[in-house]
Structure formats: structure tokens, C-alpha cells
Amino acid sequence: MSASILGMSAPRARVSRSALERNIARAAHAEPDAPIDLRRDACGHGGRIVAEVARAVGVTAAVVDEPSLAAEYGLGSSRSVPLPLASVFGLEGRGRPVLTVTTPVLQTKPLQAGDGVSYGYLHRAESDTRAALIAGGYAQGVPRAVGGAASVWILGADRPIIGRVAMDVCVIDVGDLEVQPGDEAVLFGAPAPHLLGQWARATGWSEIELVAMPGLSAEREVAE
Template identity: 40%
Template sequence: MTAMAEAVVDLDAIAHNAGVLAAASGPAGMMAVVKADGFGHGAAEVARTALRHGATWLGVASVPEALALRAQGFTEPLLLWLYPPTETFDEVLRAGIDVSVGGVEALEALADAADRTGTVATVHLKIDTGMSRGGAPVEEWMQLFTWARKFESAGLLRVRGLWSHLAGAEDPQSAHLRTQLHEFEVGRQTALTAGIDPPILHLANSAAGLQVPEARHDLLRAGIGLYGIEPVPGRSFGLRPAMTVRAQVLLTKRVPAGTGVSYGPDFFTDRETTLALVPLGFADGVPRQAAGRAEFLVHGVRCPVAGRVSMDQVVLDVGDLPVRAGEYAVMFGPGDGGEPTAAEWAAWAGTNPNDILTGIGARVSRRYEGAP
């Protein structure tokens, strides 16, 4: 069966990016963040490649993501950080998965699971240093550390890490970043006061790992940079985008000026032209809000999306290009051949490249090229 639409994932690019980020982390380790099915690229394929090219850890958001990696044979250190209040953690502990903890309730649940399973829980204590998202707020730090120390003394858990998340590291001198760096150090000192001295401190994301040395500590968590998106606007660290999304043209039609296209219609051709139907729509990750600005590459030429994006398809205005059914239209790729990039689509849609990459749906088949 031939796929109408596909996402071609360049594992050589993943390997290259892993090497760049691992080199930037210096003596610290590097975590390959493969949540959301590896940002849409395939968690197992990305994990396997990254681990062979510099990564020492894997990171995911949820329990199912973590257990899936273990089921696929990944035995490397693995951290998860999101779970419901009702999570029992029995399977997680049996699978040897590290758990992020930002509150006493979760510590208690992990201690109970450790007691039931006869397995010591391995945790990373998360503190909020200014993002106001996950992690213990400053007024709860000492309580979190004190209870962690009690459970550690009882042999129920081991504190392996202390971490936080940066709100932004694009500007190395920003006041908010500097405040977070300071607060993380305060958190570390508070933990030491409570008798907690984790062997691993981690704070840096891709942007911080590449340009904020004091944020690297013992582990760099590489997310978007691993997939080749430059994390700092206006700077290039030599990362290579790994995904190309393309689809076959299903049909073409020659139409006169004034022809309405797609729903509404609120788009009308301004001349005689050729329209090309492409089977990619908002159910596949083509953002509706990009209509009127977005382009695909056809025959080496950028062609605009004509009219609204439908659920399953878009129409391209290909002008006088000799386009035929069965030829490919490229939504985005590395940009080497003139095609749009995920970053351009993000700008057209008013979002970020993470949203574009993770939005490419399951109907778009994945095909892998290159490493490991």
C-alpha cells in the first residue's frame, strides 16, 4: 500500500544533533527527551539513535510513554514527570523508572509503592524556580526535602536528582533567567540543609545547554534541539531538522480567473491557473490559521495554499507549473531544497515549531532514513 502522505525522518540528522548537544553539555550527561512520540518523530527510533550518539538518559512526560520504552527494550536511565494523583507507581518501580516529585503526596504514594513491591523508588525532586508550572513552590521546599529525607532514611526511596525548568533561555542575560539560576542554587542549598545531596542536578534545556554554561550542571535535557530546531532565534548552532513532510498530488485542474477555492469560498483565483489537490489537512497537522500565508514546495517552486485548510486536504495554486498527479508536494523539511521549514510554518500559524512537529498526525506514515 502506497502512503498518500509521509513524514520522512532523517536519523542521521538526529545523530548529528545528539552529538552537537552532547558536546555542548561537556562533562555533564545528556538526556534525550522523547515525549509525545519523540516530538512526532518516533520515540523508539529517536531514543535508539540518540543513545548511540551521546545521550545517556531518556526523558518522557507520562507513565505510558515510560513503560512503552521499557517494553521495547530500553534499559537506560529514564525519567518521567507527569502522572495523575491516583497513580500507584507499582509498574513504574518494577520497571526501574525514575520519577519526578514536586509534592509530599507523591512522595507518600511512591513510598507506599516501594513498600508493596519491595523496590526502592528513585526520585528527582522538582522545585519551582520561577515558571509557576510544575514543581514545589519555594514555601514548600523544606517540607518536600524533609519528607524525602525521612523516606530515604527508611530505605523506601533514593533521591537521585534535583531539578527545575527554565521559562526561557533564549537571552542569556535576561533578568528572569538570572533569577531562576539563583533560585535553583538556593534550592540546592536548602536541600543540603535538610540532608539531601542528590548526585544529579539538572536545569538546562536545549537553549540553555548551548549557551548558558552555568545552567548545565550534571545533565542537559535536550528537547527541541534534538530534532534540529534552532532553540535561540537568530543563532545557529549547526543543528539539522530531521523531519520532512510531503504528500502526493491527487489531481490537478485548470481553472479560470475568479474561481472560488475551498470552503466559503473566501479565496478566488486572480488569473487562469492550475490547482493541485494535496491530501494533508488539519487532521494531519496542517494548521488552519496558516491559510493565506502558507506554502508548499512543488517542482522546486513554493506554491501558496489556496483557500481554507480542510480536515483532510489542501489546495495549492501551482500557476503554470506542469504538475501531475502522483508527484510530491513538500509541506516542510530542512529547507535545503527551498522547501518551507517547520519554523516557517510556526511563524505562519502564530505558534512554535514544537507545535508543528508534534501536530503531524498518525495518518501521516513515518519512514526512516539513515542512522543508527
């Protein structure tokens, strides 16, 4: 894969302000004195935006990596048990997903029955199909264990990740979908919240671990 293709784009982490506001308000209503947890840049969701929304719904304190950060975020520093991360970020079926990680299709190519994919050719096509190379690999927080065990969402359908996840890219089987370079694949989040459960089962990791890794690595944007 050429450097020019890899340089085209990379995964992006989109934070939904409206989902975050709704989730924090609901969690704070259940536990009104609990602080917001902003450690590790709010688990990859962005400490500033999470602090801003938390203040707006009446949260007054935060658990932070460094005490000085609390004042920087406009909140008091606290060591109390924080609001549950799953509730705040819409994980494990609790509320709306806050973080959606998307990535562009870089290339597509036909696969003939028997063709091997990625390192070691651990995956071989069972029949003629089409594959798409998408940006994002283990260097961007995509766990290697999802290769051959989980999916992404593209053009309204779940499509399996095939072969080994590489450092900066991975491959999906797109079948007869009319996928083109530049199309957007959703790794997890809206509109495919079920994918994170697939990734958790494939890796044995928690959903918050899975969202934190690409959230900390990808370019982040805020949407309503």
C-alpha cells in the same frame, strides 16, 4: 472528493537518521549529562529511533511519559532538564531538520480568474492559473491557519496554499509548474527548511508544535 481518491495516499513523515545523529551528538557535547526527551513519541519523530540514535552517541537517560518506557528504550529514566528539542530535531535554525513531511498530489485542475477555492470560496483566483489538490488537512495535523498564509515546496519551488484547509486535503496554486497527480509536495523539512518558519508565523505556534502534530499522525519512515 471521492473516497477512492482520498484513499490513494496520505502525508508521510520521513525521519533522517543522519541528521538526528549529528544533532544529538552536538547537543550532547554541549550538555553531556542531559537526557533525551522522548515524550509524545519524541514529539512525533518516533521514540524508538530517537532512543536508538541517542544511545549510539552516548546518551544514557531519557525523559519519558511512563517510567517503564525508559527501560524499554534501553535508557535510564530521568527527571533532569533534557537536551533542547530544537537542537535535537533541527528546528529554529539549529542543526539539520530531522523530520520531513511529504504528501502526494491527488488532482490538478485549471482555475480561471474569479474561480473560488475550498470552503466558502474565501480565495478567488486573481488570474488564470492551475491548482493542485494535495493529501493532508487538519485531521492529519495541517493547521487551518496556513491556508492563504504559507506555502509548500513542489518541483523546486514554493507554491502557496490557497483557500481553507479541509479535513483531509488542501489546495495549492501551482501556476505554470508541470505538476501531475502523484508528484510529491513537501509540507516542511528538507529540502525546504524555511517553510516551517512560514508556518510558525502564520499560526503563532512554535516549530516543535508544528512538527509534532503531523509527525504523530502520519505514517513514519526512517531514511539516512
